Amino acid sequence: MASDGDETDEANVLQSKRNATTYQILVEIAKRQPAVSQQEIADEIGITAQAVSDYLQELVSRGYVDKQGRGRYEATKQGIDWLISQTDTLREFVEHVSEDVLDNVGVETAIATTGIEEGETISLTMRDGILHAIAGETNSATAVAVTDATAGQDVGVTNFEGVIDYDLGTVTVVSVPPVHDGGSAAVDAGLVADLADDHDLTAVDTPEGLAALRAADLTPDIQFGTASAVQEAATKGLDVLLLVASTKLSTHTDTFREHNISYEVIDAVSEV
Structure with a gap:
């Protein structure tokens, strides 16, 4: 297997398919050590046993894994440190997706025509080409506010139900x-x-x-x-x-x- 140590050392699992596979194999080694079945790892992560063998040789050469004997491998401190650093990167990415991306999926912005509290059910209308929100269920198009707002302020809304009744221009x-x-x-x-x-x-x-x-x-x-x-x-x-x-x-x-x-x-x- 060709060596690309710089990539493994510098890139994270989100930037390199090779690093992602290395990460998965190292996790399996840490979970199963010292008795490590290459076939079990291959079945677990969906690659061939020969590919696992090649990655294990690479991990040993990098000092991430010690080979104790036939079928016996242990993750080294260096390997665990790398695993931790990659896990931290993944955790930060997951938090970003959860907090900054998914929380905003399906959220639209409207102009509040009354005072609105976060979590309150509101009704939606289209006025002058702009979505407007009013507290309460006053028509068939409703949503839920995700922010507080006073009249005239912008308000985030989600969980839409019904159809906003207006004609195309x-x-x-x-x-x-x-x-x-x-x-x-x-x-x-x-x-x-x-x-x-x-x-x-x-x-x-x-x-x-x-x-x-x-x-x-x-x-x-x-x-x-x-x-x-x-x-x-x-x-x-x-x-x-x-x-x-x-x-x-x-x-x-x-x-x-x-x-x-x-x-x-x-x-x-x-x-x-």
């Missing part, structure tokens, strides 16, 4: 001619302003779209990352007015179709 796309075909100057600013009044958010992509919105004396709510941002907003129930140059229209409409977002394309070119 829609997107109205104003196709703005590219600059060489008139650009924003060709767009009816009054129509854009009227459309904006009927939507929750305005979004632009391309300079032509931004100029057309500004011509209507409006400031965009979304200016960057528009395709994904508009899709996300509509998914959360918001109606969005999007102004985009016709040359990039398909970039957005393809995204909307992919995520089943309802949309329409408006020709807002002025007839004047």
Whole structure:
């Protein structure tokens, strides 16, 4: 078996499959010593008896194990120290997964509309594209708070039951001619302003779209990352007015179709 002592000494069992197997074999030796059956170890950890034999030779050469005779092995102090260090690494990793990962699985964040105590059952609603929580079971969508919160604060919620009742938003796309075909100057600013009044958010992509919105004396709510941002907003129930140059229209409409977002394309070119 090729030697890679640096890896065994420096890497931990989470970084090296070889170290993981070494760890398992050393645990079995410590558990069974001094009479160690290579076949029993092989059966226990799922490798061949020959592989166990090769690892045992490696462990002896590293000073982790002493060979006392045929079929008799004992873990040395150096071997036990290595085993302890690897076990400590595993324990830290397990604690991290348990406390920092698994505890957060299935936890969402909402805005509290009332005072809420940790462990309390709360009801959920979607308002302005944001999840809101209210103390008590006031509707069919409920969860359990995992943090305390006062009204207006963020609160962690989990153990969801029921369905939050809200409609998906829609997107109205104003196709703005590219600059060489008139650009924003060709767009009816009054129509854009009227459309904006009927939507929750305005979004632009391309300079032509931004100029057309500004011509209507409006400031965009979304200016960057528009395709994904508009899709996300509509998914959360918001109606969005999007102004985009016709040359990039398909970039957005393809995204909307992919995520089943309802949309329409408006020709807002002025007839004047």
